[in-house]
Amino acid sequence: xxxxxxxxxxxxxxxxxxxxxxxxxxxxxxxxxxxxxxxxxxxxxxxxxxxxxxxxxxxxxxxxxxxxxxxxxxxxxxxxxxxxxxxxxxxxxxxxxxxxxxxxxxxxxxxxxxxxxxxxxxxxxxxxxxxxxxxxxxxxxxxxxxxxxxxxxxxxxxxxxxxxxxxxxxxxxxxxxxxxxxxxxxxxxxxxxxxxxxxxxxxxxxxxxxxxxxxxxxxxxxxxxxxxxxxxxxxxxxxxxxxxxxxxxxxxxxxxxxxxxxxxxxxxxxxxxxxxxxxxxxxxxxxxxxxxxxxxxxxxxxxxxxxxxxxxxx
Numbered sequence: 001x002x003x004x005x006x007x008x009x010x011x012x013x014x015x016x017x018x019x020x021x022x023x024x025x026x027x028x029x030x031x032x033x034x035x036x037x038x039x040x041x042x043x044x045x046x047x048x049x050x051x052x053x054x055x056x057x058x059x060x061x062x063x064x065x066x067x068x069x070x071x072x073x074x075x076x077x078x079x080x081x082x083x084x085x086x087x088x089x090x091x092x093x094x095x096x097x098x099x100x101x102x103x104x105x106x107x108x109x110x111x112x113x114x115x116x117x118x119x120x121x122x123x124x125x126x127x128x129x130x131x132x133x134x135x136x137x138x139x140x141x142x143x144x145x146x147x148x149x150x151x152x153x154x155x156x157x158x159x160x161x162x163x164x165x166x167x168x169x170x171x172x173x174x175x176x177x178x179x180x181x182x183x184x185x186x187x188x189x190x191x192x193x194x195x196x197x198x199x200x201x202x203x204x205x206x207x208x209x210x211x212x213x214x215x216x217x218x219x220x221x222x223x224x225x226x227x228x229x230x231x232x233x234x235x236x237x238x239x240x241x242x243x244x245x246x247x248x249x250x251x252x253x254x255x256x257x258x259x260x261x262x263x264x265x266x267x268x269x270x271x272x273x274x275x276x277x278x279x280x281x282x283x284x285x286x287x288x289x290x291x292x293x294x295x296x297x298x299x300x301x302x303x304x305x306x307x308x309x310x311x312x313x314x
Contacts, residue, residue, distance in 0.1 A: 006032075010108060017106040021132060021148060025139050034131035035103075037124055039110030039193055050131035057134030060142075061089055064133075064149045068157060080162035087161040088153065091126045091215060092224060097152055098125035103132075123198040123216050168226035172203070175233065181205045183229075185222045188212070201225045 006014065010032065017035050018024055025031045034053050041048040062085060069076075069084045076084075087093070098104070107124055137145040169183075176183050189200035191214075201221035203210045211232055213224025 013106040013108055017103070017132075020101050020103065020106065021136070022151070023136060023140065023144060023148065025135070027139050030135035030139050031132070032108075034135040035106050035128055036108045037110060040108050042110060050127055053131035053134040054127045055134075056137070057130030057132070058089075060137050060145055061130055061133045061149060064142075064146050065089055065153070065157070068150075068154050072157065073159065073162075076159075076162060083164050084157060084159075084161040087164045088157055091123070091220065093153070093156065094129045095122050095125040097156070098129040101152060103128055122214055123192065126216075164227075168223050168230055172226040172230055175230070176205060183210070183226070185225065187218060187221070203229050 013035060014028060014032055017031055021031075030053070033048055034050050036049045038046075038049040038051055046052055065085050065088050066081070069081050069088075073081065073084070103125060104121060107121075107128055133145050133149060136148050169185075172183055184204050186202050186204060187199060188202045191198040191200065198214055198216065199218050199221040200212065200214050201218065201224075202212045203222070203225040211225045211228030211230075213221050213226070213228050215221035215224055
């Protein structure tokens with residue numbers, strides 16, 4: 001895969017990218033494609049931008065992270081390992097890592113993106129990181145790709161990531177519905193050209209705007225908005241809490257549930273007792289009324305008997 005004649009920008013950014021990655025490519029076209037935004041190759045083959053490499057890099061990156069998680073956390077079940085992998089390769093993590101590495105400065109954009117403030121930069125950073133992983137794999141094998149991921153991403157792996165919800169939207173809905181609220185999502189902005197969209201979603205509780213999130217799809221943007229809201233609520237399944245704090249909070253939550261159940265049970269007992277007392281009071285009143293009527297009848301008969309005796313005596 002030979003590199004065609006490069007212009008000044010391509011050569012400068014290619015050299016800078018190799019310095020950032022810490023690897024010298026045999027086939028430089030792999031890296032050139034990895035750092036080239038689709039807007040820069042409009043009308044040319046898709047292989048000259050990062051789109052195809054991103055697809056391959058996503059799978060390779062997932063495998064590398066899965067192996068490291070599996071080797072590091074021997075007592076973690078499948079669910080915990082999956083949450084760690086999903087959290088670590090999420091768009092927000094990858095774009096942040098890429099930005100910290102300085103990859104934003106080596107992406108080659110087309111004229112349609114220049115002067116727009118690079119609206120899709122967040123998405124592009126994530127895509128380029130994955131494409132670089134694929135380029136390293138194609139040029140130097142799994143060792144080259146693994147070395148880059150180890151140096152730039154694996155340090156962010158922690159047991160706390162196992163507590164992140166796999167589905168932030170479901171977690172947020174469950175949390176809000178405790179207060180009788182159902183969250184809704186609105187697409188508030190769409191950025192970037194048609195071939196590289198970035199969506200911005202906002203989550204609402206009634207009319208109240210909560211967290212906001214961006215993503216390459218509407219679903220991803222909504223998921224990040226939910227995740228952002230959960231983080232704001234401080235209820236992100238223990239994220240950022242120490243083990244002791246997590247245990248303390250879990251015990252408190254369990255106690256709250258017990259207290260809530262006990263309060264409901266006591267309320268039912270009180271209601272039943274009140275109903276029983278009310279029924280007894282009604283029955284007593286009914287019996288008293290019946291007894292009073294009996295007494296009135298008996299008194300009336302007595303009076304009638306006395307009257308008859310007086311008439312006979314006359």
